[in-house]
Amino acid sequence: MSEALLITGCRQLATLRGPAPRRGKALRDLGIINDGALLIRDGKIIAVGTRRAIERRKDSRRAKKFDVGGRVVLPGFVDSHTHLVFAGNRAEEYEQRISGATYEQIAKSGGGILSTVRKVRATDADALYARASKWLNDFAAHGTTTVEAKSGYGLDASSELKILRVLAALRKHARLEIVPTFMGAHVVPPEFRKRPDAYVNLLAHKLLPYVAKEGLAEFCDVFCDRGAFTVEQARLILTAARACGLAPRIHAEQLARTGAAQLAVELHAASADHLEKVNAADIRALAKSDVTCTLLPGCCFHLGLEHYAPARKFIDAGAIVALATDFNPGTSPSLNMQLVLSLACTQMRMTPAEAICAATINAAYSLRRAERIGSLEVCKFADLAVFDVEDFREIPYYFGVNRCWLTLKNGKQVFERSSTGL
Ligand code: NIG
Ligand code: FE
Secondary structure (H helix, E strand, C coil): CCCCEEEEEEEEEECCCCCCCCEHHHHHCCCEEEEEEEEEECCEEEEEEEHHHHHCCHHHHCCEEEEEEEEEEEECEEECCECCCCCCCCHHHHHHHHCCCCHHHHHHCCCCHHHHHHHHHCCCHHHHHHHHHHHHHHHHHCCEEEEEEECCCCCCHHHHHHHHHHHHHHHHHCCCEEEEEEEEECCCCHHHCCCHHHHHHHHHHHHHHHHHHCCCCCEEEEEECCCCCCHHHHHHHHHHHHHCCCEEEEEECCCCCCCHHHHHHHCCCCEEEECCCCCHHHHHHHHHCCCEEEECHHHHHHHCCCCCCCHHHHHHHCCEEEECCCEECCCECCCCHHHHHHHHHHHHCCCHHHHHHHHCHHHHHHCCCCCCCCCCCCCCECCEEEECCCCCCHHHHCCCCCCEEEEEECCEEEEECCCCCC
16 A cells, blocks of 8 residues: 555635535535645545544554645546647637638638648647647646547548547556547548538448447547538437447537537437527526536637627526536637636636536536546545635636646646645
8 A cells, every 4th residue: 555645734625525416506515624634545535624633543644744835725627628639720710810700711711620630630640649748738737637538630530540549648648537539520521521421421330330449439529510510410420429338429509509409418418518509498408407518618718709608597497517628729729727717707607616616526427437536525536736825716716827736636746836845
């Protein structure tokens, strides 16, 4: 057995203890312990409580001690929607949009997702791996300990597999946890522009079964929206995915209302993401279901759109709400979950506690990991982030400022701001 680690000095220890997922008022309960402490061994939490209670334990006396100096401790952020593996950037399109072109106009003229696809196809696996590893260090530096990552910038068999294999290598070697999602159905690739259904069939009948057999993905996602895939095409792909053991996720109702949210309910998807364009019936249906509504306010911010997803309506209707960055080069080039909390609070009127709940335990639930991560409870992994603030509300309050001071993944340090002495 390895040496235990006793962490004290948590002015607020937000445990997020209790049942998952959280709906309605339960999203406001962070289970805060003032002057809290944690005892960690072999990467897992073996005790959590007040400093007094934990220090009294016999196994605490022999443990290595670390005082976080009166800071705020949260479960590490679970970023449940990213497009981690890409090449290049789209700063040029960013400037074009500022000058008046829309995201969809740029996409129609061959830019957008397809411009990143061209770069990814031309980049070898080692270079993609190196870039993604660097991004993962940045995720850790902002308090994130688990990252869902989608393929989808390859759009042909070899390039999609190249991305998924990069993710498999990262799963083995990176210090953060990576959750791989197959998203061959991001948009129709140019080779299939005139026969999109042939591409859908290729995905459903060839690529998906192979990806599943090789264990290269846990989830399958489809961009079901105007200019991407129809509800019928998405149903076909996600039904095939489910048959091979990959749980569905859906990019839904971002650019236009197409019925994708209702499809998520019909298929018992793990998550429906974006949801800016939902109507009242969609909100009701999602709220009654077990589909996590993953809101991505970074997209609206970056695209300069006014209409954020109706987070208040989702929460008040009883839906399972999660928050994620949607880190990608086109619509949300930020991996900072603290900024996502700020946007959720200021632009979508979520309270800081609701936003933290959505970014931890509910996001873990959407990734089918609520038993292991997303809260600081006995037997769970010691994934936590320490913030240099006195109150958890300061985390979204200091928007765009990284207050993360220390990040632990499975009890191991993956980021420290300055030499913390751990
Ligand atoms: O989640 N909506 C589709 N996919 C991404 C955008 C990807 C891109 O523009 O490169 C999203 O917003
Ligand atoms: Fe996305």
